[in-house]
Amino acid sequence: xxxxxxxxxxxxxxxxxxxxxxxxxxxxxxxxxxxxxxxxxxxxxxxxxxxxxxxxxxxxxxxxxxxxxxxxxxxxxxxxxxxxxxxxxxxxxxxxxxxxxxxxxxxxxxxxxxxxxxxxxxxxxxxxxxxxxxxxxxxxxxxxxxxxxxxxxxxxxxxxxxxxxxxxxxxxxxxxxxxxxxxxxxxxxxxxxxxxxxxxxxxxxxxxxxxxxxxxxxxxxxxxxxxxxxxxxxxxxxxxxxxxxxxxxxxxxxxxxxxxxxxxxxxxxxxxxxxxxxxxxxxxxxxxxxxxxxxxxxxxxxxxxxxxxxxxxxxxxxxxxxxxxxxxxxxxxxxxxxxxxxxxxxxxxxxxxxxxxxxxxxxxxxxxxxxxxxxxxxxxxxxxxxxxxxxxxxxxxxxxxxxxxxxxxxxxxxxxxxxxxxxxxxxxxxxxxxxxxxxxxxxxxxxxxxxxxxxxxxxxxxxxxxxxxxxxxxxxxxxxxxxxxxxxxxxxxxxxxxxxxxxxxxxxxxxxxxxxxxxxxxxxxxxxxxxxxxxxxxxxxxxxxxxxxxxxxxxxxxxxxxxxxxxxxxxxxxxxxxxxx
Amino acid sequence: xxxxxxxxxxxxxxxxxxxxxxxxxxxxxxxxxxxxxxxxxxxxxxxxxxxxxxxxxxxxxxxxxxxxxxxxxxxxxxxxxxxxxxxxxxxxxxxxxxxxxxxxxxxxxxxxxxxxxxxxxxxxxxxxxxxxxxxx
Numbered sequence: 167x168x169x170x171x172x173x174x175x176x177x178x179x180x181x182x183x184x185x186x187x188x189x190x191x192x193x194x195x196x197x198x199x200x201x202x203x204x205x206x207x208x209x210x211x212x213x214x215x216x217x218x219x220x221x222x223x224x225x226x227x228x229x230x231x232x233x234x235x236x237x238x239x240x241x242x243x244x245x246x247x248x249x250x251x252x253x254x255x256x257x258x259x260x261x262x263x264x265x266x267x268x269x270x271x272x273x274x275x276x277x278x279x280x281x282x283x284x285x286x287x288x289x290x291x292x293x294x295x296x297x298x299x300x301x302x303x304x305x306x307x308x309x310x311x312x313x314x315x316x317x318x319x320x321x322x323x324x325x326x327x328x329x330x331x332x333x334x335x336x337x338x339x340x341x342x343x344x345x346x347x348x349x350x351x352x353x354x355x356x357x358x359x360x361x362x363x364x365x366x367x368x369x370x371x372x373x374x375x376x377x378x379x380x381x382x383x384x385x386x387x388x389x390x391x392x393x394x395x396x397x398x399x400x401x402x403x404x405x406x407x408x409x410x411x412x413x414x415x416x417x418x419x420x421x422x423x424x425x426x427x428x429x430x431x432x433x434x435x436x437x438x439x440x441x442x443x444x445x446x447x448x449x450x451x452x453x454x455x456x457x458x459x460x461x462x463x464x465x466x467x468x469x470x471x472x473x474x475x476x477x478x479x480x481x482x483x484x485x486x487x488x489x490x491x492x493x494x495x496x497x498x499x500x501x502x503x504x505x506x507x508x509x510x511x512x513x514x515x516x517x518x519x520x521x522x523x524x525x526x527x528x529x530x531x532x533x534x535x536x537x538x539x540x541x542x543x544x545x546x547x548x549x550x551x552x553x554x555x556x557x558x559x560x561x562x563x564x565x566x567x568x569x570x571x572x573x574x575x576x577x578x579x580x581x582x583x584x585x586x587x588x589x590x591x592x593x594x595x596x597x598x599x600x601x602x603x604x605x606x607x608x609x610x611x612x613x614x615x616x617x618x619x620x621x622x623x624x625x626x627x628x629x630x631x632x633x634x635x636x637x638x639x640x641x642x643x644x645x646x647x648x649x650x651x652x653x654x655x656x657x658x659x660x661x662x663x664x665x666x667x668x669x670x671x672x673x674x675x676x677x678x679x680x681x682x683x684x685x686x687x688x689x690x691x692x693x694x695x696x697x698x699x700x701x702x703x704x705x706x707x708x709x710x711x712x713x714x715x716x717x718x719x720x721x722x723x724x725x726x727x728x729x730x731x732x733x734x735x736x737x738x739x740x741x742x743x744x745x746x747x
Numbered sequence: 748x749x750x751x752x753x754x755x756x757x758x759x760x761x762x763x764x765x766x767x768x769x770x771x772x773x774x775x776x777x778x779x780x781x782x783x784x785x786x787x788x789x790x791x792x793x794x795x796x797x798x799x800x801x802x803x804x805x806x807x808x809x810x811x812x813x814x815x816x817x818x819x820x821x822x823x824x825x826x827x828x829x830x831x832x833x834x835x836x837x838x839x840x841x842x843x844x845x846x847x848x849x850x851x852x853x854x855x856x857x858x859x860x861x862x863x864x865x866x867x868x869x870x871x872x873x874x875x876x877x878x879x880x881x882x883x
Contacts, residue, residue: 400823400847400877407847411760418759418783419848422840423856424817435817440783445760445843449781591852598854616851620871630872631854632863643851661849665875728817729857 168268168378171291173284175362176215176274180284180291185268191681194224195251196652196697197269198240202249203700205271208708212244212354213331213361215275221262221322221367222270224253224654228263228377231389231676232396234654235260235465237339242708243353245333245524245567246584246609249704250353255465255656256339258320261371262286263654266378276363281329283366285315288374296365300329303517304338304346312344315368321346322367325519328356330557332565334524335360338516341464341473347486348464351521353586353608354567377680385679388672392659395669396469399662408472408658409461411444413490416590418443421498424728425595427588428498429540430530431581434595434726438503442493447474450505454481462486470658476509485513491612494590495526500533501540511543514550520565525550527568527587535575579720584609584710593717594726594733598631601640601735605715605743607701615643616650616660619670622687637742644743645694652697653677702744712741751789752835756799758784760843762810765803773802790833796820797829799839812848814840820859822848824878827861849876 169182170189192200198220210216219241226234237259243250262270265288276282283296299307304325311321321340328335335356339348359365379385396402407415420426421439428436440446451459454477464473464487475486488509496502496511515522529546532538538545553561563574568587572580581588586609593600602615620629629639650657653673663669670687678685685693721733753775758766759782766777766784776787790799800810813821813828816838821828823844833839854874858866866873 400845400879401849407845410845415845415847416852418757418840418842419812419846420852422757422814422817422842423819423848423853425856440757440759440780440785443759443782445782446780453781596853596856598856599852600855602851612852616849617874620874629874631850631874632867632872636855639854660851661847661876664850665877 168266171267171270171286173270173272173291174274175272175276175282175364178276178282178293189268191683192652193268194222194227194236194238194652194654195240195253195648196693197222198238198251199249199697199700201269201271202240202242203704206242208242208704210242212242212247212358217242217358219272219355219358219362219364220269222268223259223263225652226676226680227654228260229379229385229680230467231385231655232393233468233470233656233659235467236654236656237262238651239337239350239355241355241358243355244331244357245354246586247708248584248607248609248710249701250355250608251651252336252350252352252355253651254337254339254348254350255468256320256348257342257466258322258339258369260466261320261369264371264376265369265374270367272362272364275361280363281365282363283368284364285368287370288372299365301326304519305517308340308344308346311366311368316370317344318370318372320369323365324356324359325517326555327518327520327565328360330562330565331357331360332520332554332562333357333567333570334520334528334565336519336521338519341486342462342466345486347516349521352523352611356519379680380682381679383679384675388675388679391668391672392676393469395662395666395672396659399666401661402470402658405460408470411448412461412472412474412488414444414447414474414488414493416490417493418445420591423595425592426494426498427581427590427592429501430499430534430579431588431592434592435728436498436503439498441503442497442505442508444490446505447476447488451477454479468656470656472658476505478506484509485516488512489522491590492522492526495523496529496546499526499530500546502543502546504543507543511546511550514547518550518554520554523589524567524587527581528564528571531568531572531577531580532564532575534579535572535577537575580718582610583717584714586610592726594721594731595729597735598636598640600717600733601636601740601743602643604717604740605640606644607698607705613657614647615640616647616657617643617664618646618660618690619664619667621667622670622690635739635742637739641743642691644698645691648694648697649690652693698744715740750792752792752833754788754790754799754833755838756786756788757840758786759841760845762805762841762843765805768804769802794833795829796831796833796839799833805841809844811842811844811846813842815859818857818859819853820862822878825862825865827865828859831859831861847876850874
């Protein structure tokens with residue numbers, strides 16, 4: 167029987183609780199958001215004793231369903247002040263699920279100074295003193311952690327940015343090679359862990375009970391359909407778009423579309439974009455290594471395998487992974503057009519424990535504010551490696567995120583929604599993503615609006631992307647995404663199941679097989695909406711209104727080249743997305 | 748050369764190699780790297796996308812997502828751009844077949860009118876990620 171592990175950081179006690187009936191069918195984002203809604207006062211200070219940090223593997227995480235190693239982490243965000251769910255792909259989540267743990271709820275706050283780790287095995291949860299690990303480089307520290315706890319352990323940790331309670335600090339998990347490189351990056355949850363003195367959660371599922379299964383035949387039928395969809399779709403198949411070029415396959419496309427935010431969202435096309443793209447990473451590695459290198463899985467059991475590695479001029483590994491959003495944030499958005507500099511900046515982010523997107527948006531805002539010129543890679547490295555690492559006053563300003571930095575330097579050009587930096591798609595040039603940023607419960611978030619098969623979305627009518635009123639479509643995207651985030655599947659399964667209906671059937675059958683439920687396609691949007699309802703209610707009590715569901719004002723009056731477009735989606739359209747929900 | 752116009756062409760991914768093969772006489776300027784090519788070409792007035800592809804000797808099965816002046820003009824499986832006439836100063840961006848642009852990241856982006864009409868006529872209204880059949 168699965169359990170909830172409650173960790174009290176005030177007195178460092180750990181208790182196992184039965185899973186309440188109402189949580190039985192929840193997992194991942196569905197469970198993190200529900201526990202926060204049920205237990206956390208939305209008006210609490212994100213770094214105070216009343217905020218909680220909730221870890222929940224997805225419904226299918228830990229099972230043999232393909233590409234299901236996601237773990238969701240929730241808390242009230244110090245970056246946005248909203249509810250937050252940020253998920254990562256890592257074997258850590260699978261191990262937690264196989265230990266029979268549905269969620270870890272971390273609460274309270276120690277009265278004394280110090281750092282603690284928690285180790286969770288089949289025999290229980292125990293604390294250890296983690297002072298010796300504090301203040302260190304994550305790349306330098308990680309091997310000593312695996313030496314102590316064993317190579318097959320899973321590691322969740324925070325870096326110096328989280329220890330210093332910076333709002334762009336993420337939670338770092340290990341990848342398959344035990345690099346400290348997989349992140350629940352967005353929203354500053356690393357600072358919430360830091361505020362509680364929580365440096366680690368180590369998990370080891372050796373001899374654990376595994377994941378319970380109600381109807382294995384149905385589950386197997388579903389996972390085979392999913393596997394076939396992922397293996398046959400152009401985007402997700404072996405040597406397909408993602409496996410060859412990684413998520414950075416989007417660089418040239420979005421740049422050509424005039425929607426690649428450049429120099430802090432001043433332009434929509436970057437002249438050096440092609441040299442920083444997924445194609446350039448693939449060809450550059452081939453040149454440096456003398457062979458083709460396809461991408462690897464970030465976590466066990468992934469068949470999409472989109473995670474890349476960048477090698478330096480000597481053929482030595484520099485960093486993994488250069489995601490689309492990372493090469494954009496630390497590249498075009500800062501006017502930097504060279505992969506080696508971008509690679510060094512991503513390495514710094516991983517080493518310090520910060521979100522690469524927020525870091526790039528912060529650096530873009532800082533450059534836009536005149537602290538250094540656009541394209542000054544040396545300044546950017548110094549801000550990370552010296553200012554943030556040492557915690558100088560400038561480092562603490564930058565570490566609080568893009569909006570804080572813009573305010574500190576009197577710059578109205580803060581490309582944020584609800585305080586969170588926008589990712590790599592310009593809302594003025596791609597209006598749909600702008601709507602997603604504006605109304606997301608998480609602040610500007612490119613992962614909150616994925617589609618499933620149109621025949622499923624078309625509940626009550628045909629889907630038309632050219633309709634004047636797109637609110638219905640945007641709402642359906644949000645519901646779909648919330649469900650996938652609960653399932654434990656990586657969101658990228660959406661690419662395949664939008665086009666291959668059997669893949670979608672597979673998703674529903676996997677869940678029904680595991681839980682013994684009889685969900686249909688309609689339940690996907692219903693359950694998604696129930697998750698969103700709790701997040702919306704949390705945010706409303708925290709003080710958010712429709713006036714917060716907006717893109718920044720400068721985008722309304724500054725035309726974006728090359729299309730010279732401004733943000734012109736009416737507020738009423740944004741407000742309609744959740745009005746009827 | 749008064750009957751010629753200048754067109755900027757970007758080729759992304761392995762199709763960058765076709766940037767080397769185009770007739771020297773048509774080339775005003777070019778930069779061909781392993782992962783991309785940037786070409787400034789002098790083409791006869793009235794040239795279409797199909798003419799350009801012939802001059803580049805770019806096989807249709809390698810051509811993927813295509814932009815004309817920042818507007819999406821073709822996707823794998825929806826080749827609506829072939830008869831589009833090019834004009835002086837146009838910019839074309841052509842990706843290899845392997846490239847991708849999932850729907851949620853192009854929802855509300857600029858579309859060439861011909862492609863837009865084609866999407867409007869489809870039952871799915873063009874909200875899929877891919878329009879090719881597996882292994883096509």
